[in-house]
Amino acid sequence: MLAVLHWLVALLIIAMLAIGFFALAIMPNDDPHKIDILEVHMAAGMLILVLMFIRFIVRMCTARPPQLSTGNRLFDRIAPIAHYGFYVLILLIVGTGYATGILARLPAIVFARSGQPLPLSFATLPTWTVHRALAIALVGLIVLHVVAACYHQFIKKDGLFRRMLFG
Numbered sequence: 510m511l512a513v514l515h516w517l518v519a520l521l522i523i524a525m526l527a528i529g530f531f532a533l534a535i536m537p538n539d540d541p542h543k544i545d546i547l548e549v550h551m552a553a554g555m556l557i558l559v560l561m562f563i564r565f566i567v568r569m570c571t572a573r574p575p576q577l578s579t580g581n582r583l584f585d586r587i588a589p590i591a592h593y594g595f596y597v598l599i600l601l602i603v604g605t606g607y608a609t610g611i612l613a614r615l616p617a618i619v620f621a622r623s624g625q626p627l628p629l630s631f632a633t634l635p636t637w638t639v640h641r642a643l644a645i646a647l648v649g650l651i652v653l654h655v656v657a658a659c660y661h662q663f664i665k666k667d668g669l670f671r672r673m674l675f676g
C-alpha cells in the first residue's frame with residue numbers, strides 16, 4: 510500500500526512539474542487553452558494533497574520496514590529530514606498554488622468558467638514567485654532522492670529498488 514501510494518504520488522508530482530514548467534510557464538495568459546491546463550493542474554494538485562495525507566496516515570499506522578543504513582552517519586541523519594522535507598515542500602507548494610489561485614480569482618475563471626479573462630500575468634503575485642521557487646527546490650530534492658536511491662541500489666547493493674517496487 511505504501512509503495513503503491515509512493516509511486517502514484519511520484520508520477521503525479523512529476524506530471525505536475527512537467528505541466529508547470531513546460532506548459533503553463535511558457536503559455537501567455539491570453540491563450541484560451543491555458544484555462545483548461547490550469548484546471549488539470551489545480552485539480553491534480555488537490556488530488557496530490559489528498560493522496561499524500563492518506564499516505565502519511567497509513568505510514569503512521571502501519572509497520573514500516575527498518576531504515577536502510579548507508580554506512581555513513583551524516584547521510585543516515587539527512588535521509589529522514591529529506592523524506593519529511595518532501596511533505597513540507599509539497600504542502601507549501603499546494604498552499605502557495607491555492608493562494609495564487611485565490612488572489613487571481615481562478616476558482617471562478619477556471620472551475621466555474623465565469624468567462625472573465627485570466628490576469629495578464631501571475632508574476633506580480635508574490636505567492637506565484639514562491640510557488641515557482643518551491644517547485645524548483647522540489648526538482649532539486651527529487652534529484653537528490655534519486656541519487657540516494659541509486660547509491661543504495663548500485664553501491665550498497667541493499668536491494669532498495671525491490672523494496673520500493675514490491676513493498
Ligand code: HEM
Binds near residue numbers: 526606610
Ligand atoms: C504538487 C503540486 C504542484 C506542483 C508541483 C506545481 C508546480 C508548478 C510549476 C512548476 C509551475 C510553473 C512555474 C513557472 O511559471 O515557472 C506552476 C504554476 C502554477 N501553479 Fe502549480 N503546482 C502544484 C500545485 C498547484 C495548485 C494546487 C494550484 C492551485 C490550486 C496551483 C496553481 C498554479 C498557478 C496558478 C500557476 C501559474 C501558472 C503560470 O505559470 O502561468 N499549483 N505550478
